[in-house]
Amino acid sequence: MEITLITGRTVAQGEAMEKGKIGEGFTKACAVIELDPEDMSKLGAYEGDEVRVKTDSGEVVVVAKKSSSAPHPGVAFIPMGPWANVIVGGDTESTGMPPFKGTKAEITLAKGERVLSAAELVAQIYTKDKE
C-alpha cells in the first residue's frame, strides 16, 4: 500500500531519547509506524504487527500502531529517529531541508520479522570503510 510518510517528535520519543538511545525504550518509542485504522485493515495489519516500509532511499521494519490522530488515510507517521531517517528522502531541492514530511513509501506486512535496535540498524546500514 502506498502512503505519504511524515516524521516528527513525540513526547515518548523525546523522553526515551533523553534516557539514552542505547536502551530498548528508544526502540519501543521510535521503531513504530502510526497508521490510519482503515489503512491498517486494508493492509491486514493488527496493532503490534511488524511491517516493512520501503522508499526510494531504503527499507526498514517497524511495528504497526493504530493512530490516535485518525482519520488520516494515506498518511502515516514514524517518530523521528534512525528508523524513520534511513528511509526519508534526501533531496533538499536546494533549500537545505530534506523532505522529513512527505516521502512516498510502500508498506507491506512483515509479520515475525525482527525490529532492529538503533545500534544494530546503524551497524547494518552504515559502514566505516575508510581504512
Added chain:
Amino acid sequence: MQRYTDVICSFCGTLCDDIEVVVEDNKIVDVKHACRIGTAKFLASNDYEHRLLKPMVRKNGKLVEVSLDEAIEEAARILKDATKPLLYGWSSTSCEAHSVGVELAEELGGVIDNTTTVCHGPSVLAIHDAGYISCTLGEVKNRADLIIYWGANPMHGHPRHLSRYSIFPRGYFRERGQQDRELIVIDVRKTDTAKIANKFIKVNYGEDYELISALRKVVNGGELREESVAGVPREEIIALAEKMKNAQFGVLFFGMGLTQSYGRHRNIDNAINLVRDLNAHTKFVIMAMRGHYNVTGFNEVLSWQAGFPYAVDFGRGYAWYNPGETTANDVLQRGECDAALIIASDPVSHFPRKSIEHLARIPFIAIDIHPTPTTQLADVVIPSAIAGIEVEGTAYRMDAVPLRLRKVKEPPEGVLSDVEILRRILARVRGEEALTAKAEVAK
C-alpha cells in the same frame, strides 16, 4: 540536600524557568514542574551507566578509551588535516560554546551549521524575504485571545507551551485564562493538541500554501469561489478569516508541519504575509516553534560573529552564506566535507541516509553527553557535561529572550564542559599548548 528553585530546563525552546530540583550527594532526587521530557533529562544526568564518561579514539576500527589529552590531540589533527571540515550540531549547548565553535570554524576555513538546517531553516529564508512580525511569549500570555498552532503539536514537542504561555495561563488582559482565549489547530492529523482545541481544521498534506492563500484572499476582501481549498470547505475558511480579523491579539505559532513539507520556505513566506495582511484589521503576530532549547541562541551568536544565522562556509576566508549550498545536508550529500565535528547533536539518527552515508566515510569527532548512533560511528568521542544541569551558560528562548542556565550538580569526574573542550581543540589547532588538567588547577 539542596533545593534549587527557578531552574531552567534545557530541553526545548520553551525554556521553562520555573523548575524545582532537589539534589542529594550530587544526584538529582526530585524534579518539580518539568514535563515528561524535561524530567527525564534531569534524572538521566544521574545515570552514569548511560552516560559517556571516557574519551575514545578509533584504533584498528574499534573505539578504545584514551586520555582526554590524546582525544583532543586527535580531534585537532583530524580537523587540521581536513580541507573543508563541517562543524555541526550546537543547538543543545550554551551560547558560550557556540562562540568558540564559530571561532574554530573560521580558523579551519570550514562550514558551520546547526539544527536550524533541519527545523526552521526554511523559516529563516522566509524571514529574509518577508520580515517577521513577532513578540515575546510574555506578550502572548498577557494579551493573546486567539491562538493558532499550524503544523505544530506542542502537546508532544513543547509540552508546557500551552500551560505557560498560550492557552491556560491567566494574563494581565486575560484574567480568566483559558476562558478568555480561543485555540485553533490546523494540521494534517488530529493531533493531541488538536484534540483540546476549540476548533480543528484538517488540511490536506502538502496543501498548506493553498489554504494560506485562500485565507489571505478572504482577509483582503476577495470572494472565494472554490467549494473547498486544501480539503477545507469554503464556509470554514471564511469563518476562520473573520475570526482572525476580529481577534484582539492573535498569534500564529507554526512548526515543522509547514517547514518540512511540500513548499517549505514558501509556506512560511505566505504565512508571514497573511499575518501582515491581518495587521490592517487587528494586532496579529507569528512565531516559529523553535525545537532545541538553544537553537535560537546559535542563530544569534553566528549572526553576531559572522553576519548570518546558520549554514556559514568560511572556506573562502570570509563568511559565505547560501542555504541550499552551504547547509549541512547539502554539503554532506555532495560529499564536499572531508572531516566533521559533531557537537550536542545526533545527525546519524536525524539526518536522511543519503547524508549519513558520506559522514560515515569521513573521519569525524563527536562531543556528546550520551552514547548515540553518531558516537557509534565517530572516530573520536569526547564526553561533555550537561549545560543547564552541570554547567552554567546562556540560552535563547524561542522568542529570542536570553536566559541564564544554572548549574545544580557537578559533572562526572574528568568530564569537561563543551566550552572547555572546544577551547582546547582550538588551542591545539592553532598549535598552542593545550591546557592540561594540572595547569588548569594551578591557574
